[in-house]
Amino acid sequence: MKVKFWGVRGSVPSPIKGNTIRRKIRKILELARPSDLLDETSIETFIDSLPFSLSHTYGGNTTCLEIRTEKNELIIIDAGTGIRELGRFLLKEEYKDGKGECHILFTHTHWDHIQGLPFFEPFYIPGNVFHIHAVSSHIEKRLKYQHNFEHFPIQFENMGSTKYFYQHQEGEIFKIYDLEITTKSMKHPGGSFSYKIKENDKTLIFGSDAEFRLEEIEDLDPYIEYFKNADILIFDTQYTFEEQLTKIDWGHSSAAVATDLALKSNVKNLVLFHHDPAYSDEILDEVYIRAKRYKEMIDFDNKKDLKIHIAYEGLELVIQ
Numbered sequence: 277m278k279v280k281f282w283g284v285r286g287s288v289p290s291p292i293k294g295n296t297i298r299r300k301i302r303k304i305l306e307l308a309r310p311s312d313l314l315d316e317t318s319i320e321t322f323i324d325s326l327p328f329s330l331s332h333t334y335g336g337n338t339t340c341l342e343i344r345t346e347k348n349e350l351i352i353i354d355a356g357t358g359i360r361e362l363g364r365f366l367l368k369e370e371y372k373d374g375k376g377e378c379h380i381l382f383t384h385t386h387w388d389h390i391q392g393l394p395f396f397e398p399f400y401i402p403g404n405v406f407h408i409h410a411v412s413s414h415i416e417k418r419l420k421y422q423h424n425f426e427h428f429p430i431q432f433e434n435m436g437s438t439k440y441f442y443q444h445q446e447g448e449i450f451k452i453y454d455l456e457i458t459t460k461s462m463k464h465p466g467g468s469f470s471y472k473i474k475e476n477d478k479t480l481i482f483g484s485d486a487e488f489r490l491e492e493i494e495d496l497d498p499y500i501e502y503f504k505n506a507d508i509l510i511f512d513t514q515y516t517f518e519e520q521l522t523k524i525d526w527g528h529s530s531a532a533v534a535t536d537l538a539l540k541s542n543v544k545n546l547v548l549f550h551h552d553p554a555y556s557d558e559i560l561d562e563v564y565i566r567a568k569r570y571k572e573m574i575d576f577d578n579k580k581d582l583k584i585h586i587a588y589e590g591l592e593l594v595i596q
């Protein structure tokens with residue numbers, strides 16, 4: 277199983293600004309020494325030595341993930357603005373000729389998880405087939421609402437592909453391809469649902485959007501059981517620890533809570549996800565460094581088995 281991240285921001289898209297790029301260039305130039313610029317190899321080595329926030333950007337698109345099975349079958353999680361670019365990528369495959377078929381899982385229908393759908397080009401091509409799954413009630417009605425003439429010029433029914441809807445219940449286990457999918461309700465205003473995707477003995481869990489707090493960690497047994505031994509847990513870490521203290525009931529967690537949960541659940545790979553739109557690339561570098569430092573500070577026997585990642589657009593993880 278493989279996962280690729282096409283949108284990693286929470287709440288609202290946050291494109292990088294021109295003056296941010298100028299600031300990054302200035303810092304890079306200040307760091308460069310003549311020996312870094314001798315030839316292509318030294319330039320590449322120098323770029324590789326820079327902090328992620330200087331050599332890359334985490335990206336500004338909202339939630340969208342591409343999951344591929346061992347047979348390369350496709351599952352998409354959520355249709356935030358990241359799905360627009362995924363759609364363009366899929367047009368290089370059979371979706372261009374109306375011969376594509378895949379499943380889309382919706383965690384919930386807050387705007388940042390559906391607003392890319394009207395710009396998902398494979399949806400417009402007759403012949404393509406999409407199986408749309410959700411636990412959130414009336415998923416068909418909710419998605420069509422976004423296409424009211426008051427909001428968008430093309431109605432949902434006029435997007436030429438074929439769509440089938442599947443309304444699931446919380447806790448239900450269902451099959452897609454050879455995968456076993458389990459659902460679980462997360463703590464989030466209006467409701468949000470996690471998906472646990474199991475292929476043979478490998479497990480990936482998508483757990484955003486979700487508000488868990490350190491002081492409630494003892495009440496989290498059902499979740500620890502649900503996350504137990506996951507190969508990959510992608511979790512809502514929108515806020516820094518300090519900011520989460522000021523944003524109670526906003527529906528999101530911090531990397532410290534996610535790390536505690538991952539260690540208690542014996543997760544192998546934790547992915548920090550759903551970054552706050554106000555956080556710069558530099559702040560996200562700091563979030564990542566602090567999460568790894570927090571893991572080293574706390575007392576868990578299994579902490580050497582946990583690897584922490586931070587999501588960025590283009591990140592790919594493979595479970596083997």
Ligand SMILES: [Zn+2]
Nearest residue numbers: 286287388485
């Ligand atoms: Zn969200």
Ligand SMILES: [Zn+2]
Nearest residue numbers: 386464468485
């Ligand atoms: Zn949400």
